[in-house]
Amino acid sequence: MALKRINKELIDLGRDPPSSCSAGPTGDNMFQWQATIMGPSDSPYTGGVFFLSIVFPTDYPFVKPPKVSFTTKIYHPNINANGSICLDILRDQWSPALTISKVLLSICSMLTDPNPDDPLVPDIAHLYKTDRSRYEATAREWTRKYVGSVQALPVDRWRSDPAALPLPRADTRCDRAYVLPRPASPWSCVSVCLHLLLTATCRNHPVPHIAIAHFVPSS
Template identity: 45%
Template sequence: MLDAARVQKELVECNKDCHISGISVDLHRDGSSLYHLTGTISGPLDTPYEGGAFEIDIVLSESYPFQPPKMQFKTKVWHPNISSQNGAICLDILKDQWSPALTLKTALLSLQALLSAPAPNDPQDAVVAKQCLNDHTTFVATARYWTEAFAMRTTVGTEEKVKKLMEMGFPENLVRSALENVKGDENMALEKLCSG
């Protein structure tokens, strides 16, 4: 049985200094249980991931913390140790090097460190690893592009987004609700509004 008290304590620990660590964890959007969580890590400074907010899907098993959490990037990322297709992660502490002494916070800090120090010789994504090893300049440019395209929240203010979407004929209350539901992503809000 999942140790709910420990998981709740870990959630508090992860979120208490998130403005400093760049790490937070919340219940998954469905909010139904402690087994399914969503983590967010900020891209490390002086890397092509800087400025990005990367969402991680976290699933805990009945035997957590004796078994590692299953983690997968939901935000697309260009990195040799993370699948560009499905977000699978190649990191030893999420597999055979896990210890019950580790926590969700240490796992997420390790993912953040992985963004700072790619290991192309132990890849999850062979195409990205090859580019990282053979054409590092292009790798950095591609990683930066993916960060800007998939992990950065647009800098346009909420009111500007509301105005633009209202100019397309959508009512203000629906526009605000759609933007709120997709964390301010204007394109996703437009999709949601168009699909009814």
């Protein structure tokens, strides 16, 4: 039952992807996904692409929600240093009617409108309430520091040669970029794969980039 539901959600994500989000399995394990969220333009996280881990329980979607956590560092009152997220639908308000698409959209909304009254990091919540400009400046600095070199790249069609993909815009911190496509197994692509990971050399340190594209399974 769980695998059937997860497969359906993956297909639905390809047919009607949520704005500024993407998600899909890592490798052949359908119970472990990776997701990405683009920082909302009306938030201090704008310009960043944040990575998340999704682990589905074996009885999904009944009883327990999926375990969703940030793997990219982020400064937010409802997200702690381990990436855990304080969101009611991922706790006691979970319903089998919810989907990963709805969860990701709720997280996007939380980035724009934090809930300082139910914080996971009280110090950040206090700053949000008492000094909003300082909170936003710190959140922007974290975004620049940890995901500032991550850019979303439009990919309009399937490219058999990764080198033909558009590269990130010129950035003073990055001087080279290599396209590393991740297979979308077990699906066959008629459009583009769900994710294309890029790595740029930034002061001799690898910096992750991602090209976000919509995956369309073959009929």
